[in-house]
Amino acid sequence: MLYDGCMGALLDIRDLRIRFGSVEAVRGINLHIGEDEVLGLVGESGSGKSATALAILGLLGPAAQVAGRILWHSNSAAGGLEASQGGRAEDGATDLLRQRAEGLRRLRGREIAMIFQEPMTALNPVMSIGHQVAEAASAHSPSWTGREAKRKAIAALEAVAIPDAARRYGDYPHQFSGGQRQRILIAMALINRPRLLIADEPTTALDVTVQAQVLELLRDLQRQHGLAMLFISHDLAVVGKIAGRVAVMRNGQVVETGSTAQLLTAPQHAYTRSLLAAVPTLSTDRSRPLATLE
Numbered sequence: 001m002l003y004d005g006c007m008g009a010l011l012d013i014r015d016l017r018i019r020f021g022s023v024e025a026v027r028g029i030n031l032h033i034g035e036d037e038v039l040g041l042v043g044e045s046g047s048g049k050s051a052t053a054l055a056i057l058g059l060l061g062p063a064a065q066v067a068g069r070i071l072w073h074s075n076s077a078a079g080g081l082e083a084s085q086g087g088r089a090e091d092g093a094t095d096l097l098r099q100r101a102e103g104l105r106r107l108r109g110r111e112i113a114m115i116f117q118e119p120m121t122a123l124n125p126v127m128s129i130g131h132q133v134a135e136a137a138s139a140h141s142p143s144w145t146g147r148e149a150k151r152k153a154i155a156a157l158e159a160v161a162i163p164d165a166a167r168r169y170g171d172y173p174h175q176f177s178g179g180q181r182q183r184i185l186i187a188m189a190l191i192n193r194p195r196l197l198i199a200d201e202p203t204t205a206l207d208v209t210v211q212a213q214v215l216e217l218l219r220d221l222q223r224q225h226g227l228a229m230l231f232i233s234h235d236l237a238v239v240g241k242i243a244g245r246v247a248v249m250r251n252g253q254v255v256e257t258g259s260t261a262q263l264l265t266a267p268q269h270a271y272t273r274s275l276l277a278a279v280p281t282l283s284t285d286r287s288r289p290l291a292t293l294e
């Protein structure tokens with residue numbers, strides 16, 4: 001597939017390759033995400049979705065061999081990232097694969113935030129949720145007093161519709177429902193107003209009703225804050241509810257990219273058709289037989 005251009009992209013991934021020993025997890029993918037855009041990334045288990053997300057944040061770990069470029073075009077990057085050491089690429093963009101650990105640490109949470117699949121493992125079970133949200137708030141604003149961070153944390157919890165946020169500030173993760181825990185993680189991710197949110201299977205662990213509520217919340221916050229988002233799921237139907245454009249990954253490669261409407265109604269690749277067939281969506285015409293993989 002030809003590289004489809006990326007004028008005005010906030011994030012621009014070029015020919016990304018990730019290898020774990022003999023396993024080629026990602027085999028030369030190109031992706032871009034525009035300002036305010038939600039890009040869906042779908043594909044079966046093991047197709048390389050999480051590896052791609054972790055590469056953006058420099059969280060792959062020492063076992064991974066990574067090649068290619070991940071260009072970050074945020075104007076505010078100059079304050080937090082190194083221009084030296086080959087970190088500054090063309091057009092004033094920053095190549096995240098060539099940043100030192102310190103630069104990436106400053107970027108994480110402040111400019112690019114991530115929500116992980118499992119809310120219980122992402123939260124510290126022995127720390128109150130208020131404390132955890134306040135800690136996320138002050139991580140990038142160390143000059144704040146405890147009281148300022150607390151006020152900001154309560155406002156963030158209210159923004160994700162945690163009932164009685166001020167009263168429940170001292171409660172622990174196990175005292176909340178799965179959907180509420182995921183909302184708390186969303187509050188933590190967005191508290192520093194990042195430009196890009198990476199959501200890796202953010203609703204997979206939730207039941208269908210709660211999944212719909214969390215998706216709606218993410219969609220509202222995305223519009224409200226003009227946030228760019230990389231929304232990862234194995235479920236094309238879920239991605240279709242939030243993403244404007246979708247990339248389909250299989251076996252470390254992007255096999256199809258297109259607008260969500262185009263992919264849901266006229267998928268070009270047999271693999272995309274099989275993903276659609278596996279999960280009937282609201283837009284699936286139920287009077288017709290399901291598509292099959294040729």
Ligand SMILES: Nc1ncnc2c1ncn2[C@@H]1O[C@H](COP(=O)(O)OP(=O)(O)OP(=O)(O)O)[C@@H](O)[C@H]1O
Pocket residue numbers: 020023024025043044045046047048049050051052061063234
């Ligand atoms: N730290 C690691 N060490 C070794 N291999 C890894 C590591 N992380 C991922 N892999 C391998 O890379 C490939 C891609 O994994 P990845 O986690 O990106 O898949 P995924 O698309 O996110 O799947 P899922 O939908 O199950 O989350 C898999 O073959 C996986 O086994």
Ligand SMILES: [Mg+2]
Pocket residue numbers: 049050051200
């Ligand atoms: Mg994954």
